[in-house]
Amino acid sequence: MDIIRVQGGHALTGGVHVSGAKNSALKLMAATLLAPGVTTLTNVPNISDVHVMGKVLKGLGCTIEVVDEHTLAIDTSGANSWEAPYELVAKMRASTAVMGPLLGRFGRAKIAMPGGCNLGARKIDMHILGLEALGVSFDTSHGYIFADAHEGMSGTMVTLEFASVGATENLIMAAVRAKGTTVIDNAAREPEIVDLANMLNEMGAKIQGAGTPVVEIEGVDELHPVEHRVIGDRIEAGTFIVAGALAADGDGIEVTGFNPHHLGMVLKKMELMGIRLERGVDGVRVWRADRIAPVDIQTLPFPGFPTDMQAQVMVLSAMADGSSVITENIFENRFMFASELVRMGADIRIESHHAIVHGVKSLSGAQVVSPDLRGGAALVVAGLIAEGETDVSAIHHIDRGYERFCDKLVGLGASVERVQVPDLAED
Numbered sequence: 001m002d003i004i005r006v007q008g009g010h011a012l013t014g015g016v017h018v019s020g021a022k023n024s025a026l027k028l029m030a031a032t033l034l035a036p037g038v039t040t041l042t043n044v045p046n047i048s049d050v051h052v053m054g055k056v057l058k059g060l061g062c063t064i065e066v067v068d069e070h071t072l073a074i075d076t077s078g079a080n081s082w083e084a085p086y087e088l089v090a091k092m093r094a095s096t097a098v099m100g101p102l103l104g105r106f107g108r109a110k111i112a113m114p115g116g117c118n119l120g121a122r123k124i125d126m127h128i129l130g131l132e133a134l135g136v137s138f139d140t141s142h143g144y145i146f147a148d149a150h151e152g153m154s155g156t157m158v159t160l161e162f163a164s165v166g167a168t169e170n171l172i173m174a175a176v177r178a179k180g181t182t183v184i185d186n187a188a189r190e191p192e193i194v195d196l197a198n199m200l201n202e203m204g205a206k207i208q209g210a211g212t213p214v215v216e217i218e219g220v221d222e223l224h225p226v227e228h229r230v231i232g233d234r235i236e237a238g239t240f241i242v243a244g245a246l247a248a249d250g251d252g253i254e255v256t257g258f259n260p261h262h263l264g265m266v267l268k269k270m271e272l273m274g275i276r277l278e279r280g281v282d283g284v285r286v287w288r289a290d291r292i293a294p295v296d297i298q299t300l301p302f303p304g305f306p307t308d309m310q311a312q313v314m315v316l317s318a319m320a321d322g323s324s325v326i327t328e329n330i331f332e333n334r335f336m337f338a339s340e341l342v343r344m345g346a347d348i349r350i351e352s353h354h355a356i357v358h359g360v361k362s363l364s365g366a367q368v369v370s371p372d373l374r375g376g377a378a379l380v381v382a383g384l385i386a387e388g389e390t391d392v393s394a395i396h397h398i399d400r401g402y403e404r405f406c407d408k409l410v411g412l413g414a415s416v417e418r419v420q421v422p423d424l425a426e427d
C-alpha cells in the first residue's frame with residue numbers, strides 16, 4: 001500500500017506550474033466522439049481519471065496515441081459501440097459524460113447507472129430530464145440506462161432546476177447535433193464549460209452564451225476534428241496557493257499555468273483572511289500569512305466558492321485567529337475530511353451542512369486517511385505545517401486528480417514522499 005509521508009515545518013520556495021484541468025480534459029475527451037477523425041488534445045493532465053476516460057473511449061472503439069506525456073491524439077473514426085460499462089463508470093462517475101456525445105453521434109447510449117459515491121448520492125436525474133426534453137427516451141434495467149434518440153433530437157428550451165455542471169455539459173454535447181435550437185436556462189457557468197463550448201465551436205458547432213446562465217445551441221449536421229489545448233487546473237492551483245499561504249518562505253511562491261479569474265471567489269476569500277496575493281496573467285504569487293483572519297464561506301456554483309476548494313480552505317481556517325463557518329451547499333457528504341483534520345489537532349464541529357471551525361495554534365502530524373480527492377490533497381497540505389510526521393493513506397483518491405503531487409511539492413522545498421507500507425488491516 002502506498003501512502004504519502006509529509007515532514008512538517010519545511011518552508012516552501014520558488015514556483016510550481018499546474019497541469020491541465022481534470023474536469024475540462026475528461027469532458028473534452030468525451031466530446032471528441034462527436035467529430036469522427038483524429039482530435040489532438042494538448043495540456044492533458046497525466047492522472048488516473050484521464051486514464052479511465054481513455055479506457056472508456058477505447059471500449060467504444062476509439063484509438064488513442066499518446067504523442068507525449070500531455071498530448072493525446074484521439075482517433076474516433078472507428079467508434080462502433082455506445083456502451084459505457086459498469087466497471088469503468090463505478091471507477092469514475094465522469095464516464096457518464098459520454099452519454100451526450102454518444103447520442104449526438106449514434107442516436108443511442110447504454111451507460112451503467114452511477115451509484116452513490118463518497119460525496120453523496122450524486123444523481124443524474126437532471127441529465128435525463130434535459131435529454132428527454134430533446135426527444136431522447138430512456139429505459140433502465142439491470143443497472144443500465146438505455147438512451148434512445150435514433151429518430152433524432154429536436155432543439156427545445158430546457159430549464160435546469162439546479163446549475164449542474166455535468167447536466168449542462170451532457171446537454172450541450174447532445175444539442176450540438178439536435179435539429180434546431182436548444183436553449184439551456186440556468187446553465188452551469190464553470191470555466192470548464194466554456195472550454196468545452198470553445199472546442200465544440202472550433203469543431204463547427206454553434207454555441208453561444210457558454211459561461212452565462214443561458215446557453216444557446218444551434219444544431220449542426222457534422223463536426224470536424226481539431227487540435228485543442230486544455231485550460232489550466234484552477235483547483236490544483238488553488239491547492240498550491242493554500243499551501244503557499246500556510247508555508248511559503250519570505251519571498252512567497254508563484255503558482256502558474258492557470259487563469260486567476262477562474263479562481264476569483266477563492267482569491268477574494270483568501271484576501272479577506274489576510275493573505276497577500278499578487279495576480280498575474282498566468283498565475284498568482286502568494287505569501288505566507290503571519291496571522292489568518294477567520295472567514296465565513298459557503299460553496300456555490302461558479303462564480304461562487306467552489307466545493308472543490310472547501311477542504312483546502314478549511315485547513316487555512318483551522319489555523320485562523322478565531323472562528324469560521326464553512327457551509328457546504330453542493331454535496332451532502334463532503335465533510336468526511338474534517339474528522340481526519342481533527343485527528344491532527346484541528347477544532348471543528350459539524351452541524352448538518354455547516355462546519356464550525358475554531359482556529360488552533362498548531363497541528364500535529366498523525367496517520368490520516370484520504371476520504372476523497374480534494375480532502376486527501378488538503379490533508380497533505382495540512383501535513384506541511386503540522387509538527388512532526390503525517391502519513392496520508394488511500395492516496396489513490398489524490399492520484400485521480402493531481403499529477404505528480406509529491407514531486408511538485410518537493411520542487412517547492414517540501415519534505416513529502418510516497419512510501420510503500422504493509423497494509424496492517426489485511427489478513
Ligand code: UD1
Nearest residue numbers: 023094122123124125126127164165166167307308330331
Ligand atoms: C462537477 C465536477 C466536480 C465538482 C462539481 C461541482 C467533474 C468531473 N466534476 O461534478 O469536481 O465538485 O461539478 O462544481 O467535472 N445533481 C442532481 N441531479 C443531477 C445532477 C446533479 O441532483 O442530475 C446534484 C449532485 O448530486 C450534486 C449537485 O447537483 O449535489 C452538483 O452536481 P454537478 O454540478 O452536476 O456536479 P458534477 O458534474 O457531478
